[in-house]
Structure formats: C-alpha cells, structure tokens
Amino acid sequence: MDHTPNLQLDYLLPNQAQRYVTVNENTRRLDSLIQLAVLSASMGTQPTSPAEGDRYILPVGASGMSWDGFASGSVVSFNDGVWIGHAPAPGWLAYVVDAEDILVFEAGQWGPPRRMGINGAPDMANRLAVHSDAALFSYDSGTPGAGNVQLKLNKESVGHTASQVFQTAFSGRAELGLAGSDDFQIKVSPDGSEWASGMCVSSASGFVGVGTMAPSVRLDVNGTIRSASPAGEPHLTNADSDTILAPGESIDILDFSGLIFVVNMTTGGLAQYICGGGMTETVASVTSLPGALSFASSPNRYVFTNTTGATSAFRFLLLRARDAA
Incomplete structure (x- = not known):
C-alpha cells in the first residue's frame, strides 16, 4: 500500500529520493482537509483571484480552467498557486462560511445532517432526539424583529397531521393541533x-x-354542561341529559334556590319550577306536566318523579340562584 486509506496521504518509501516532496504534499493535504471550512458550496465559477488556502465545495455545473477537471462535490483548495481537488468520503463534515451552515457528505452528495441526538439516539422517525429535563426556545436579540419567537409545525396537506403529542411511557395520552384536518383539536x-x-x-x-x-355556533356543546360556582353565586347546569325514567322512578336533584326546567323528551311535556327553602312551585307548563317535583328532607334533595305512566326520557336545566348551604 502506497498511501493511507482515508486521506490518501502518501507513505515514504525506502530509499525514496526527495522525501521532502512527499512530506510537503501530505502537509498540504492535511492543511486542506483537517478542520474543513469552505468559503462556499454554491460558487459556480472558478474565482479569478483566489487567496492562498481558499477552499470550496464544487456544486453541480461548476466551471473554470481548473475546476472543469474536478467532479461535482469535490473539495478544492488553492495551494502554492494551483487548485488541488480532493474526493470526499462518507461522513466528512464541512462548515460553509457564506451560508453559515454545516454539511455532511453521505450517499454521494453533500447535504445537511439528517439526524442529530443530544444526550440521546435519533432514528429515521425521530431525526432530532433530545433527552433533557427541560428545553428552552428564546427570541434572537441579534436579528430584526427581536423579541418574537415561534415554533412552526408544517404539514404537507389538509389530510395530514401537525400536532403535539404528550406521552406517558412513550404511549400517547393527549394531542393538540391539526390532526387529519385543518381544524384545531384537543384529544385525549x-x-x-x-x-x-x-x-x-x-x-x-x-x-x-x-x-x-362540526360546531355550528360560536360555542357548540353536545352533551351536559355544568358551571360550578361558589356557594351563593348564580350558575347554570344542564344535568343528566336525556335521563331515562320508568313509571314512578325518581331522580335526586341538588338542594338549591333557583329555577328547574324539565322536559319530557318522549311526550314533549315541559314544566318550569321555582324552588327554595325546601319548597317548590310550578311556574308554567306546556302541553302536559312531564312529572312531579317535590322536596325530600332525606337525602335533603329535590326529587323529580316520572308520573306519566310510561317510560320516558327527561332533560333537566338548572338555573341556580343560591346554594342551599
């Protein structure tokens, strides 16, 4: 073997004449490739007045009297008044001065690093892996518009997903973002x-x-609503939506002062009751009474009973003026 396998440095041979030539050539190669930083990876035309030691990565189509003889992707360096070409090997890293970027040579071409791990191992699905108790994204004070910071998640099209997933032991528990549509969702x-x-x-x-x-109004709620408030403050409760009661069956309602609206979803009967102090009064009814509302000292609740003689579905709306407590 006449040279090293990685940087192709020439070995000194036994009884070799002018050994300094080989040593100097190896030194030039080391100076060109160690701590590799090129001026540009997009310069398409050979510069007319390069400085000693200037280095470039040749893009596709690069041209010039000397550059025409080098393959695209080559690292070229200007040493002792001539251009020298170096064929990169997989894994070479280069800092590009004009782009302020780092490139890696793999699969026959230069490109940005495809995976990065910080205190953890990345993979092809998670190309950036960070194992840390915390991570900080802060504004850049050295750029125009300083003081702002954004984290952007960009998906390909409407049917794809751009979201944040929160996990327990690497199993999803909550997700927020655009999951399969352009509507913002929170899922658990x-x-x-x-x-x-x-x-x-x-x-x-x-x-x-x-x-x-598919919300059709500013706030569209499908199901029970309960707005809990401290004792003595009004609040609205839509409790036990479509509760099924057999004939004579009852349901307990909280002890409070306020209005109770009851709708028999089966017969259409509706009634409004005013309650307080353990007493109840029927304010109005439509079509027929949906049932009977009375107060039971034990368990200290208003009790609604289905008195229609048939199994029915009931819906309750409570407007609380003051807790009994």
Whole structure:
C-alpha cells in the first residue's frame, strides 16, 4: 500500500529520493482537509483571484480552467498557486462560511445532517432526539424583529397531521393541533389507542365545539354542561341529559334556590319550577306536566318523579340562584 486509506496521504518509501516532496504534499493535504471550512458550496465559477488556502465545495455545473477537471462535490483548495481537488468520503463534515451552515457528505452528495441526538439516539422517525429535563426556545436579540419567537409545525396537506403529542411511557395520552384536518383539536387517550376529542375549533369559522367536531355556533356543546360556582353565586347546569325514567322512578336533584326546567323528551311535556327553602312551585307548563317535583328532607334533595305512566326520557336545566348551604 502506497498511501493511507482515508486521506490518501502518501507513505515514504525506502530509499525514496526527495522525501521532502512527499512530506510537503501530505502537509498540504492535511492543511486542506483537517478542520474543513469552505468559503462556499454554491460558487459556480472558478474565482479569478483566489487567496492562498481558499477552499470550496464544487456544486453541480461548476466551471473554470481548473475546476472543469474536478467532479461535482469535490473539495478544492488553492495551494502554492494551483487548485488541488480532493474526493470526499462518507461522513466528512464541512462548515460553509457564506451560508453559515454545516454539511455532511453521505450517499454521494453533500447535504445537511439528517439526524442529530443530544444526550440521546435519533432514528429515521425521530431525526432530532433530545433527552433533557427541560428545553428552552428564546427570541434572537441579534436579528430584526427581536423579541418574537415561534415554533412552526408544517404539514404537507389538509389530510395530514401537525400536532403535539404528550406521552406517558412513550404511549400517547393527549394531542393538540391539526390532526387529519385543518381544524384545531384537543384529544385525549387512556391507552394511546382509543382517542376522544375534547374540543374542536373550526378553521373556517372559528366556532368552538365541545363534544362535536362540526360546531355550528360560536360555542357548540353536545352533551351536559355544568358551571360550578361558589356557594351563593348564580350558575347554570344542564344535568343528566336525556335521563331515562320508568313509571314512578325518581331522580335526586341538588338542594338549591333557583329555577328547574324539565322536559319530557318522549311526550314533549315541559314544566318550569321555582324552588327554595325546601319548597317548590310550578311556574308554567306546556302541553302536559312531564312529572312531579317535590322536596325530600332525606337525602335533603329535590326529587323529580316520572308520573306519566310510561317510560320516558327527561332533560333537566338548572338555573341556580343560591346554594342551599
């Protein structure tokens, strides 16, 4: 073997004449390739007045009296008044001065590093892996518009996903972002397999849906609403949506002062009751009474009973004026 396998440095041979020539050539090669920093990787025309030691990575189509003889991707250096070409090997790294970038040579071409691990091992699915108790993204005070910072997640098209996933033991538990559409969603999962959408914000209207993926008003809630407030403050509760009660069956309602609206979803009967101090008064009814509302000291609750004689579905709306407490 006449040269080294990696940098192709020539060995000194026994009884070789003018050994200094070989040593100097090897020194030039080391000076060109160690701590490799090239002026540009996009310069397409050989410069007319290069400085001693200037280095470039030749792009495709690079031309010039000397550069025409080198393959694209070659590292060329100007030493002792002549251009010398160096064929890169997989894994070579180079800093590009004009682009302020780092390139790596792999698969026959120069490009940005494809994977990076900080205290952890990346893979082809997670090309950036960071193992750390915290990570900080802060504004850049050295650029125009300093003081702003954005984290951008860009997907290819509407049907793809751009989201943040929160995991427990590498199993998904919550996700927020654009999951399979352009509507913003918040989803949760107990096991990483089954997912439930908690909220959806329509990208077309800005309407917010809770329990629905197609909100049709500013706040569209499909299901029970309960707004808990401290004792003595009004709040609204939509409790036990579509509760099924057999004839004579009852349901307990909280002890409070306020209004209770009851709708029999089966017969259409509707009634409004005013309650307080353990007493109840029927304010109005439509079509027929949906049932009977009374107060039971034990368990200290208002009790609604299905008195229609048939199994029915009931819906309750409570407007609380003051807790009994």
